[in-house]
Amino acid sequence: MAHKTRKRLSKTELKRDPVNDFLLKSMTYLKEHLTLIASVLGGLLIVILIVQAFSGSSKRQGDEAAAGLYLAGQLYQLGMSSFQSGMYDQAMGQLQTARNVAQNNYRAYPGRDAGRWSMLLQAKIGIVFGQEDEVVEQLQEFLATRPGDEFEAIGNLYLASALENRGGGADVSLSRELYGELLASEEPGSQIAWEAENGLTRLDLAAGDYASARRHLEAALAVFPDTTEFVQYQFSMLSIAGY
Numbered sequence: 001m002a003h004k005t006r007k008r009l010s011k012t013e014l015k016r017d018p019v020n021d022f023l024l025k026s027m028t029y030l031k032e033h034l035t036l037i038a039s040v041l042g043g044l045l046i047v048i049l050i051v052q053a054f055s056g057s058s059k060r061q062g063d064e065a066a067a068g069l070y071l072a073g074q075l076y077q078l079g080m081s082s083f084q085s086g087m088y089d090q091a092m093g094q095l096q097t098a099r100n101v102a103q104n105n106y107r108a109y110p111g112r113d114a115g116r117w118s119m120l121l122q123a124k125i126g127i128v129f130g131q132e133d134e135v136v137e138q139l140q141e142f143l144a145t146r147p148g149d150e151f152e153a154i155g156n157l158y159l160a161s162a163l164e165n166r167g168g169g170a171d172v173s174l175s176r177e178l179y180g181e182l183l184a185s186e187e188p189g190s191q192i193a194w195e196a197e198n199g200l201t202r203l204d205l206a207a208g209d210y211a212s213a214r215r216h217l218e219a220a221l222a223v224f225p226d227t228t229e230f231v232q233y234q235f236s237m238l239s240i241a242g243y
Contacts, residue, residue: 065114068105072098072118076125092129099125116142116151123158132166135159157182157195164199176203194223 079094102122109115119142126135139159143152160178163171182196197220204213 061109062112062114065105065109065112065118068101068108069114069118069121072102072105072121075101076121095125095128098122099129110145116147120151120154120158123155123162127158127162127165130165132162135162136166153182153186153192157192160196160199164203172203172206176200179203189223191224194220197223 075094075098079091079098082088082091082094099122102118102125106115106119106122110119119138123135123139123142126132126138136159139155139162143155143159146152147155156178160175160182163175163178179196179199182192183200186192186196197216201213201216201220204210204216
């Protein structure tokens with residue numbers, strides 16, 4: 001029977017990862033204007049329709065792709081706000097809508113950076129929903145297109161996470177391999193390195209390799225100090241095991 005190491009990303013992981021960091025940097029004003037979101041979304045839809053009325057130029061396609069990513073990102077941030085407020089059903093609906101918009105944007109503009117960011121955003125939301133089979137297939141197809149170093153690094157990170165969640169011997173082995181490759185290729189203090197260290201911590205805990213789990217956990221905390229309940233639980237497991 002396949003062994004699942006976890007079902008969902010933690011609250012900390014939802015808030016801190018490369019895609020979320022990209023979205024936050026481009027839309028930080030949203031937290032100060034939540035009451036205007038409904039009107040903004042309506043305005044964005046109008047903008048998209050207007051943009052689509054122009055000629056089929058490269059600039060038009062770039063504008064459409066950017067508008068689609070922006071809309072998906074706003075919906076994602078709205079879903080995150082609902083999630084953090086404890087409105088889980090509402091959050092799931094908002095995140096699903098964000099995923100649909102992002103997925104359609106990538107399908108329409110797979111060669112644009114905005115389309116590629118949309119692909120990664122919808123993959124992240126798919127992991128939140130526990131749809132690992134679909135996410136694994138989509139990410140493998142995406143990575144086969146050679147989207148570029150930054151997109152490949154984040155894509156491999158999400159692929160490792162989806163494989164980890166899906167479980168099973170082959171999945172866990174490939175997940176561990178991907179996390180290790182990311183640690184070897186990324187800057188030690190980067191978000192991706194932090195995610196990879198945490199991934200290896202979880203895999204080692206599940207495998208009973210407590211000494212290695214503690215090394216990876218301490219390495220992750222050296223990058224980003226974390227005092228969430230999940231980290232405290234990990235340390236408790238290690239203490240019980242004598243590590």
